[in-house]
Amino acid sequence: MKLKILLFIIICPLGFLAACHEVPAKSNAVLEAEAYLESQGYELVSLVGEESLLLDTKILMDPGYSQIWQVQPFNSADYLDQPLTTVEFIIQRHPLELLYKSQKTRIIVYLHQNQVIGGWSLPVFSSEVLVGTVHSLDGKTAEEVQ
Template structure:
């Protein structure tokens, strides 16, 4: 009888784990796969939301640091719907730089394809203060330098 209870409990746990993956959207699955391909381990999904990028967003000084670390021409996504997926990851380069154990990432997708994003270290429970980095942990200057260097 006890063995049967353990088997039933195991089946319920496995079904719950499978159901969790099925509830993730295509955007979340694509964002996780992209980050895992870069060598990061996805710990948790914080939020998924839709946003419409406007010219005003690109001119807004509070958002300028975010758009400066993008590996894309932000102008090509003006008035297009983007999906923003926020995740906590581990094994990110910022962990060594800031001696942290986790990194918060925001992945931008257009039609479920990753087009950019940004990251910052999780050093405390307080609000983000300081620089943001590209998804791979580069500063705006490093991203700009990569754009200028010959391929």
């Protein structure tokens, strides 16, 4: 009997704490990016993260970013000195999976004022290593976007 009371005393507070644990709400940018990707037929596997990006001339001129700007459907100069939000996901059912025989795709969505304006994608292999060139959100190369 004492064991039952002791278990009750231990389990009740733990159950209460678990019920009160709040799941952090997703930002509007994440919700918008999720809705966009799902509307394209992609299956969301996981949310990697969300960050802010101020698109300035230093970033636009950085050779490391040149491939990224080449696959955008927007003119990057139109967003110069404006804050963007990047939301990164791991997804499935993307055209790169067939091209690279990968199981997942890493995708970065760019948003301006919570509206999707572009992004880029890369295949992900079982080791989570990023391989290949940067592609547009829908898997096109820079030549195909132009």
